Amino acid sequence: MLIGVILCVLLSLLFLSVYVAVALGMVGLFIDFFYSPFPLRFALGDVAWTASDSSLLMTIPLFVMMGEILVRSGLAKNMYEGLDRWLSWLPGGLLHANIASSTLFSAVCGSSVATAATITTVAMPQARALGYGERLFAGSIAAGGTLGILIPPSINLIIYGVLTQTSVPKLFMAGLLPGLLLALMFMIVTILLCQVRPQLGGPRQHYSWGERFKAVKYLLPVLVLFAVVVASIYAGWATPTEA
Secondary structure: OHHHHHHHHHHHHHHOOOOHHHHHHHHHHHHHHHHOOOOHHHHHHHHHHHHHOOHHHHHHHHHHHHHHHHHHOOHHHHHHHHHHHHHOOOOOOHHHHHHHHHHHHHHHHOOHHHHHHHHHHHHHHHHHHHOOOHHHHHHHHHHHHHHHHOOOOOHHHHHHHHHHOOOHHHHHHHHHHHHHHHHHHHHHHHHHHHHHOHHHOOOOOOOOHHHHHHOHHHHHHHHHHHHHHHHHHHOOOOOOOOO
């Protein structure tokens, strides 16, 4: 009986276009008001404070700020151009630069949304200028943006670690390899799609080895930053917040 009532109330709220989070909160208050012998709503403040009273959560705005500094300083754009010189010879051209840039940017900002938004700002003008199919081009950015959930320093893993009292460095270590493998799989699927349907990709650009090695200077700052942050956490020299 109770489950049926809860389901009806929840579905009614969702049909009324109430946000999912708000609907779940309202269902909780409904159950508390009509079915709970103890007024749990009076303990909401204590529950909210206990869940958020952790210095580890300071990591989240700090990692987002680090990513914002990369964007404002122009390092994100330089990183994209550097990866373009190394990867755009593959079938799909700049699509691979999208995925690789998302991988690197995820490794310093920890946010999927911030990653996708940043790479879109840098990449989409070139897509239109070079005649890429926007559907697959935008899809490669969206797919690459999801890597921010796995590749450390992932904000999602930090929140999960705080809520479940799990070691954040261990979560970072567990997410690194799957994130890199997922990026590799995205690139392999892109190559296969562009081999079968070349019109989905764009022009493949070829650069000399000299131009490629000159582009390494654009990649080094991001790689060094990632190495310092993640290595200091793994080695136990610093907490995620300190890193």
